[in-house]
Amino acid sequence: MVCADHGALLMNMTLTEVAEDGERIARVLRYCYDLYDYDMVLVFTDPYVEAQALGCPVTLDPYPTLRGPASNHSVDRTEQIIKAADILKSEIPVPVFVSIKGPFTLAAFLGGVEHYLKATMKSEAEATHLLQEALHHQLAYLRKLLSLSVDIMIGDPLASSSVISPGAFCKYALPGLQTMVDMAKAKNVRVGVHICGEVAPILKHLDDLSADILSIEDIDVETETIRMGGVGTDTILNGDVERIRSEVKNALGNRPIILSTACDVPPQTDPASIKTMVSTARENDPDHGVQE
Amino acid sequence: MIESIRKAVIEMDDEKAIELVSIALKEKTDPVDILEKGLISGMQEVATLFARKEYYVPEVLLCSEAFYAGFDIIKPLIGKSSQQSKTKVVLGVIEGDIHDIGKNIVKVMMEAGGYEVIDLGRDVPIAKFIEVVETEKPDILAISSLMTTTMVHMANIISELEQRKLRDTVKVIVGGAPVNEEFAARIKADGYSPDAPSAVKLVEKIIGG
Ligand code: B12
Numbered sequence: 001m002v003c004a005d006h007g008a009l010l011m012n013m014t015l016t017e018v019a020e021d022g023e024r025i026a027r028v029l030r031y032c033y034d035l036y037d038y039d040m041v042l043v044f045t046d047p048y049v050e051a052q053a054l055g056c057p058v059t060l061d062p063y064p065t066l067r068g069p070a071s072n073h074s075v076d077r078t079e080q081i082i083k084a085a086d087i088l089k090s091e092i093p094v095p096v097f098v099s100i101k102g103p104f105t106l107a108a109f110l111g112g113v114e115h116y117l118k119a120t121m122k123s124e125a126e127a128t129h130l131l132q133e134a135l136h137h138q139l140a141y142l143r144k145l146l147s148l149s150v151d152i153m154i155g156d157p158l159a160s161s162s163v164i165s166p167g168a169f170c171k172y173a174l175p176g177l178q179t180m181v182d183m184a185k186a187k188n189v190r191v192g193v194h195i196c197g198e199v200a201p202i203l204k205h206l207d208d209l210s211a212d213i214l215s216i217e218d219i220d221v222e223t224e225t226i227r228m229g230g231v232g233t234d235t236i237l238n239g240d241v242e243r244i245r246s247e248v249k250n251a252l253g254n255r256p257i258i259l260s261t262a263c264d265v266p267p268q269t270d271p272a273s274i275k276t277m278v279s280t281a282r283e284n285d286p287d288h289g290v291q292e
Numbered sequence: 293m294i295e296s297i298r299k300a301v302i303e304m305d306d307e308k309a310i311e312l313v314s315i316a317l318k319e320k321t322d323p324v325d326i327l328e329k330g331l332i333s334g335m336q337e338v339a340t341l342f343a344r345k346e347y348y349v350p351e352v353l354l355c356s357e358a359f360y361a362g363f364d365i366i367k368p369l370i371g372k373s374s375q376q377s378k379t380k381v382v383l384g385v386i387e388g389d390i391h392d393i394g395k396n397i398v399k400v401m402m403e404a405g406g407y408e409v410i411d412l413g414r415d416v417p418i419a420k421f422i423e424v425v426e427t428e429k430p431d432i433l434a435i436s437s438l439m440t441t442t443m444v445h446m447a448n449i450i451s452e453l454e455q456r457k458l459r460d461t462v463k464v465i466v467g468g469a470p471v472n473e474e475f476a477a478r479i480k481a482d483g484y485s486p487d488a489p490s491a492v493k494l495v496e497k498i499i500g501g
Contacts, residue, residue: 062388063388063390065390065415066390113393114353114393114396117349117350117353118350118353118354118357120350121304121350121351121354122304122354161345161348162349162469163348163349163350163393164348164349164350165347165348165350165351168348168350197469201345233440234440234470237440237441238440266439266440266441267441268441
């Protein structure tokens with residue numbers, strides 16, 4: 001998944017310059033698409049777009065950082081994401097996915113990550129209240145995105161089993177994910193769910209969401225849903241040609257698969273590595289889709 | 293009583309921990325026993341539950357609160373000679389990285405393991421690590437990184453320590469999801485461990501000899 005931060009670096013812009021302006025977001029993502037020639041585009045700048053819209057302080061350079069829980073000062077960049085998605089949808093012939101946060105992760109950002117994680121066990125009322133606020137916001141945002149007929153990628157990193165128990169996942173994260181997946185599916189767009197880190201204990205639940213795509217770190221598992229991933233973020237950043245090629249080939253031997261990096265391409269990645277990934281995939285599988 | 297204190301930590305009950313520690317002190321229980329057999333032993337059990345994936349991050353955070361609630365009462369009562377002040381660890385998340393959940397868990401396990409921890413927080417500049425090694429003279433410098441993009445700075449800290457002739461004054465240990473034994477060896481760190489409970493054992497091993 002090549003994101004706007006990588007594109008910004010290639011085009012000599014700061015992330016702030018890009019992420020606060022829909023036209024520029026579209027321009028850098030278009031640049032990457034032309035450069036790498038992959039088969040889907042993801043509109044993603046940083047994980048904090050919605051949190052910032054709901055009042056969390058956020059700084060974007062030198063790297064996106066959440067500076068605290070929600071306060072009164074809201075900066076709404078969702079309109080810029082919508083603008084970028086709209087431009088790319090009209091310009092690019094491959095599917096355009098837009099990244100949106102899962103309600104659980106958003107609620108955690110709003111409350112402060114550690115504070116919220118504790119609340120899931122000690123102050124259920126507070127945890128549920130923030131979760132409802134997050135879900136409410138995300139459904140309204142999702143509705144706007146769906147009106148553009150773009151595809152949707154829901155990212156919920158804090159719902160990972162690296163962080164919360166399968167029980168907490170089922171109680172707090174799963175219902176909101178299901179509502180969002182159902183809403184997207186009702187509009188006949190493609191919908192993916194991305195959770196990084198450990199997911200083995202919740203894989204069955206993720207599969208049962210009936211999304212179109214599951215983007216996870218370990219793709220050597222069995223699921224009904226098409227998996228997305230295959231190349232580690234460390235591989236794409238530090239791997240030599242051989243290592244990249246070998247992960248691509250391994251992933252292609254594990255179909256059905258949408259070849260991609262396990263998570264966002266680190267911004268400093270050498271473009272040659274991404275090109276190696278795409279060309280290896282094309283050589284080994286000329287008819288199918290690829291995405292980084 | 294001490295067993296109930298231990299249980300309060302494991303059961304994430306900070307109020308109970310405060311109440312029981314206060315009662316135990318009134319009953320003239322040795323504070324060192326309260327600490328070691330109650331609070332620390334409780335956190336050791338928490339570490340085991342976490343390693344076994346019976347406890348996750350929220351559970352560990354709440355157990356830590358209960359541990360610290362009791363620890364804060366006990367701390368002033370314990371003499372300098374106790375284990376607490378024997379080994380000093382400076383801990384921080386490397387520059388560019390804001391992932392601090394793991395570091396916070398390492399911190400509480402180290403404190404529960406009897407070490408004095410100076411927590412530099414997250415996104416800590418290389419210069420800050422060096423400065424604190426110089427001023428605090430810790431036995432251990434523990435660096436956390438969760439990203440392949442930031443873990444490379446760990447090597448820079450080590451070479452900076454070498455240049456300043458500080459490398460021999462401190463043992464450097466590294467950790468975080470993308471870090472592994474091989475990487476640690478390559479950057480000439482003194483140790484690596486995959487999780488917080490084993491990080492405590494690692495420090496024990498390094499300090500022990
Ligand atoms: C939760 C999470 C987040 C949270 C962090 C909240 C917080 N306050 O920490 C949020 C959502 C905010 C987040 C943000 C981002 N994240 Co993130 N995140 C994760 C996730 C899912 C889990 C990390 C975690 O907390 N694990 C639980 C803790 C308990 O485990 P731990 O940290 O590994 O720590 C244990 C051990 O490693 C060890 N340990 C840790 N430190 C030390 C130190 C020493 C000395 C020792 C001995 C041991 C030790 O002990 C700990 C306890 O047992 C990981 C996935 C993964 N595979 O890890 C991605 C991951 C780390 N994130 C990633 C990314 C890309 C990001 C973002 C850049 C996304 C973006 N595009 O903006 C931003 C980061 C911004 C920044 N500059 O840092 C990538 C990093 C990829 C890379 N380049 O390597 C990962 C690996 C996901 C992936 N598959 O690619 N993330």
